[in-house]
Amino acid sequence: MAEILDPTVPPAAPARRAGHAARRAGSFAAVVLSAYTLAFFLLYALPSDPVALMLERRSSGAGGASPERIAALREAHGLDDPLLLRYLTTLGRLLTGDLGTSFQSGRPVPEVLAAVAPGTLSLAAAALVIAVPFSVALALVTSWRSDGLAYRLLRHAPALIAAIPAFWLGLLLLRLFSFTLGWVPSSGGEGLAGLVLPAVALALPVSAALAAVLVRSLDDVRQAPFVELLTARGLPWRRVYLAHVARNALLPFVTLAGLTVGGVLVGTVITETVFARAGLGRLLASSVETQDAPVILAITVLAALVFATVNLAVDLLYPLLDPRLRRENGGAPA
Amino acid sequence: MTRTTRQVPLALATAATLLLAGCGGSASSTDAGDATHLRIAYGWYPTCFDYAQSNPFALFGRQVLDTLLSENPETGEIEPYLAESWETLEDGRAYEFTLREGVTFSNGEELTAQVVADNFETLRTLAEQGVSPTVDAYLRGYHHAEALDERTVRIAFDEPNAGFLQANTEGQFGIVAPESLARTPEQRCAEGTVGTGPFVLDEAVQDERVEYVRRDGYDWAPAAHGREGEAALERVTIQIVPEESVRAAGVLSGEYDVAYSITDSGLAQAEGQDGVQTVLAPDRSVVNTLVVNTADPVLADPAVRRAIQHGIDREEFVDTFYGEGVEPATDVVSRGHRFHTDRGEALAHDPDLSRSLLEEAGWRVGEDGVRVRDGQRLEVGLTFVGSDIGASTAGWEYLQSGLAEIGVALELNQVSDAEQADLRASGDWQLAVYQGASRGDADGIAAFYHTELAQWTGQAPRPEVDELLAEQATTVDPERRRQLVDEAVTILVEEGYGIPLFDSAQVLLARDSVRDLTFPVNAWEPILHRVTKD
Numbered sequence: 001m002a003e004i005l006d007p008t009v010p011p012a013a014p015a016r017r018a019g020h021a022a023r024r025a026g027s028f029a030a031v032v033l034s035a036y037t038l039a040f041f042l043l044y045a046l047p048s049d050p051v052a053l054m055l056e057r058r059s060s061g062a063g064g065a066s067p068e069r070i071a072a073l074r075e076a077h078g079l080d081d082p083l084l085l086r087y088l089t090t091l092g093r094l095l096t097g098d099l100g101t102s103f104q105s106g107r108p109v110p111e112v113l114a115a116v117a118p119g120t121l122s123l124a125a126a127a128l129v130i131a132v133p134f135s136v137a138l139a140l141v142t143s144w145r146s147d148g149l150a151y152r153l154l155r156h157a158p159a160l161i162a163a164i165p166a167f168w169l170g171l172l173l174l175r176l177f178s179f180t181l182g183w184v185p186s187s188g189g190e191g192l193a194g195l196v197l198p199a200v201a202l203a204l205p206v207s208a209a210l211a212a213v214l215v216r217s218l219d220d221v222r223q224a225p226f227v228e229l230l231t232a233r234g235l236p237w238r239r240v241y242l243a244h245v246a247r248n249a250l251l252p253f254v255t256l257a258g259l260t261v262g263g264v265l266v267g268t269v270i271t272e273t274v275f276a277r278a279g280l281g282r283l284l285a286s287s288v289e290t291q292d293a294p295v296i297l298a299i300t301v302l303a304a305l306v307f308a309t310v311n312l313a314v315d316l317l318y319p320l321l322d323p324r325l326r327r328e329n330g331g332a333p334a
Numbered sequence: 335m336t337r338t339t340r341q342v343p344l345a346l347a348t349a350a351t352l353l354l355a356g357c358g359g360s361a362s363s364t365d366a367g368d369a370t371h372l373r374i375a376y377g378w379y380p381t382c383f384d385y386a387q388s389n390p391f392a393l394f395g396r397q398v399l400d401t402l403l404s405e406n407p408e409t410g411e412i413e414p415y416l417a418e419s420w421e422t423l424e425d426g427r428a429y430e431f432t433l434r435e436g437v438t439f440s441n442g443e444e445l446t447a448q449v450v451a452d453n454f455e456t457l458r459t460l461a462e463q464g465v466s467p468t469v470d471a472y473l474r475g476y477h478h479a480e481a482l483d484e485r486t487v488r489i490a491f492d493e494p495n496a497g498f499l500q501a502n503t504e505g506q507f508g509i510v511a512p513e514s515l516a517r518t519p520e521q522r523c524a525e526g527t528v529g530t531g532p533f534v535l536d537e538a539v540q541d542e543r544v545e546y547v548r549r550d551g552y553d554w555a556p557a558a559h560g561r562e563g564e565a566a567l568e569r570v571t572i573q574i575v576p577e578e579s580v581r582a583a584g585v586l587s588g589e590y591d592v593a594y595s596i597t598d599s600g601l602a603q604a605e606g607q608d609g610v611q612t613v614l615a616p617d618r619s620v621v622n623t624l625v626v627n628t629a630d631p632v633l634a635d636p637a638v639r640r641a642i643q644h645g646i647d648r649e650e651f652v653d654t655f656y657g658e659g660v661e662p663a664t665d666v667v668s669r670g671h672r673f674h675t676d677r678g679e680a681l682a683h684d685p686d687l688s689r690s691l692l693e694e695a696g697w698r699v700g701e702d703g704v705r706v707r708d709g710q711r712l713e714v715g716l717t718f719v720g721s722d723i724g725a726s727t728a729g730w731e732y733l734q735s736g737l738a739e740i741g742v743a744l745e746l747n748q749v750s751d752a753e754q755a756d757l758r759a760s761g762d763w764q765l766a767v768y769q770g771a772s773r774g775d776a777d778g779i780a781a782f783y784h785t786e787l788a789q790w791t792g793q794a795p796r797p798e799v800d801e802l803l804a805e806q807a808t809t810v811d812p813e814r815r816r817q818l819v820d821e822a823v824t825i826l827v828e829e830g831y832g833i834p835l836f837d838s839a840q841v842l843l844a845r846d847s848v849r850d851l852t853f854p855v856n857a858w859e860p861i862l863h864r865v866t867k868d
Binding site for chain 2: 049050053055069070072073101104105106107112115116171174175178179180182185186187272273274275276277278279282283286289290291
């Protein structure tokens with residue numbers, strides 16, 4: 001910290017910047033690789049046999065699959081190779097873009113993912129579009145004055161919202177807006193009408209966390225000496241609050257907003273199930289149920305990629321928000 | 335004001351708002367929709383649209399298919415469908431079918447004897463590739479199929495296959511068009527198959543919905559459908575709704591006409607609401623049963639098995655833990671099964687008999703109430719899958735307490751689907767809960783109880799029953815076959831080789847406007863061809 005604030009330190013050297021970028025890229029790769037490795041060993045180290053499970057589900061107990069046939073199918077899926085070999089060949093295939101085929105449906109994994117991914121992307125985007133402005137607005141209104149009515153009323157709203165189970169919230173929204181009022185369809189992801197409720201259900205818990213962090217951070221900054229100084233110099237509170245307090249309080253919020261992308265993706269598992277929407281979350285849930293390893297691996301790696309990319313973007317955003325970080329190596333922000 | 339007290343009014347106000355929203359009166363009935371469009375809410379998107387490769391998604395595969403034969407739901411008689419007539423030759427080593435004239439597939443291709451022969455050859459290939467285990471079981475002893483002329487097809491077997499005619503009423507043997515025969519198994523799964531049935535697959539949106547449209551010019555429905563010509567419905571939408579409460583609420587509000595897989599909680603939602611009915615879809619399969627590992631040292635003792643058979647109060651078990659649509663078992667198969675015989679006596683709850691059986695076999699009550707013989711405690715483990723519909727842990731705990739009264743300690747072992755598949759193959763299990771596949775033929779019983787065919791491996795061979803079950807499979811004469819099956823099942827029940835528990839039907843919620851929603855084949859295959867909407 002002392003170094004960063006030291007005015008004698010020269011502006012960022014290009015070499016350092018390159019080093020920084022390389023380190024970031026390295027940690028990006030490490031995150032994705034670890035996610036893959038962890039998912040792979042968890043999946044394949046499980047004692048169950050995905051081929052037997054597939055046949056079981058297809059026949060729903062009618063039987064008829066002989067051990068020889070199970071063995072032949074296992075071989076066809078490469079399940080008999082040593083674990084480490086499979087780990088490496090699967091990794092090699094993933095790197096060349098070959099995601100394999102689903103155990104359950106026999107369809108290529110990219111095809112399976114492509115069929116449902118747009119639904120999840122639009123849902124996640126809609127949820128973020130709701131969550132970020134809503135949480136910022138809620139936090140700004142809450143922290144306007146530490147002794148105001150809004151502060152007293154709204155300070156605990158985020159905790160309350162966060163305490164509502166996403167599942168219940170979804171059912172409640174459905175009950176009110178679909179079944180009682182009949183404003184929007186209860187299922188199906190077509191058009192904006194079908195997107196509103198699930199996006200709200202997904203956005204609310206996320207907004208709660210974001211708002212809570214921002215309120216806390218606004219409260220902290222508001223007590224900083226420079227705020228008192230600015231106020232004493234006669235700057236209107238509105239200006240002090242929005243231009244100085246809010247801006248300085250934004251850093252932790254941006255960090256959390258980045259992490260939230262991961263949270264939103266996780267949330268789609270429940271939201272998509274309740275609202276009967278097709279999507280990656282539901283696909284993941286059903287694939288876990290059937291131990292459809294290629295699909296689970298692909299979704300895991302995809303999620304890790306998205307998560308790592310967003311965090312990289314957030315990292316690159318810091319210097320824009322905080323001039324202090326432009327000077328040095330851009331180490332982790334406060 | 336302290337921190338806590340300040341929070342309270344806010345919390346209360348919010349909670350009240352939310353509750354109001356939750357209890358917001360009865361659902362307003364939206365437009366019941368057009369009378370030619372049936373909307374079904376179903377829980378799962380099919381992983382495979384090809385019926386031959388996937389039993390669990392019968393609802394989807396069946397609507398586009400016709401089979402050679404049909405079964406009269408009342409009499410169990412085999413009746414014409416795509417085949418006008420048929421003959422059993424060489425004591426069940428060959429079957430000849432004469433096809434109905436003028437039948438076409440929805441893509442315009444014609445139904446000929448050669449197409450039917452190619453269908454069986456392809457089914458055989460699917461079975462050999464291991465993608466159609468059920469078809470493999472149905473085609474036991476298959477040799478070849480050939481077209482004798484334009485309308486006659488002959489299927490030959492190496493050994494008699496007595497269940498073959500009945501198998502031709504099952505959707506796995508639905509006749510598909512040459513276009514579909516040319517597809518790979520994966521393509522068939524992904525695209526579905528082209529059939530001659532009353533509906534045509536129009537659109538499938540993964541995890542969302544599947545749409546069928548009426549087949550124009552359909553004119554070959556079997557008598558069992560009770561309707562001639564085209565379907566009354568022009569369009570059927572199967573919406574995939576994983577949440578039961580949403581399915582039920584959707585029917586109550588009129589968004590759907592029918593909802594599948596409704597349990598007590600969904601029925602509670604519907605209670606007292608107008609305009610909806612409960613529809614029971616009975617199954618015809620081997621009932622939910624405690625499978626017994628007779629190779630296990632404790633369960634190898636017939637006295638222990640018989641004691642368990644009579645140590646369970648099936649009536650009370652079902653009344654307490656299950657809702658509508660579940661009945662205590664009275665035989666190894668469901669009531670609607672062609673081979674059902676009422677064996678209520680042999681399955682009666684009689685704890686005194688159980689105790690005396692165990693006493694005679696030398697099992698003495700120990701200090702903690704659990705019986706012991708030669709230092710061995712009378713403990714058995716029960717494996718069950720937690721996700722089984724309606725089968726809550728509490729139900730198994732009830733079973734546990736019932737058996738404790740006769741001195742048997744039941745250990746409950748909850749597993750996942752995957753773990754169960756492994757356990758079953760390993761032979762390392764004692765008792766397990768299992769329901770047989772839906773097949774209205776005695777071969778379904780054999781597939782469950784013949785120790786070489788059984789899914790739960792490791793059971794000690796029981797030559798007497800195994801031989802009877804093998805013999806019935808090759809006995810074409812109906813009376814003789816029935817007799818063999820009865821003999822086999824009598825031994826199975828008396829010896830406690832299996833402990834039948836309960837017979838469960840599918841429970842559906844439907845709007846009153848839906849008429850003639852019936853399930854002649856099995857619970858998962860409503861005949862939508864005959865369904866009408868007011």
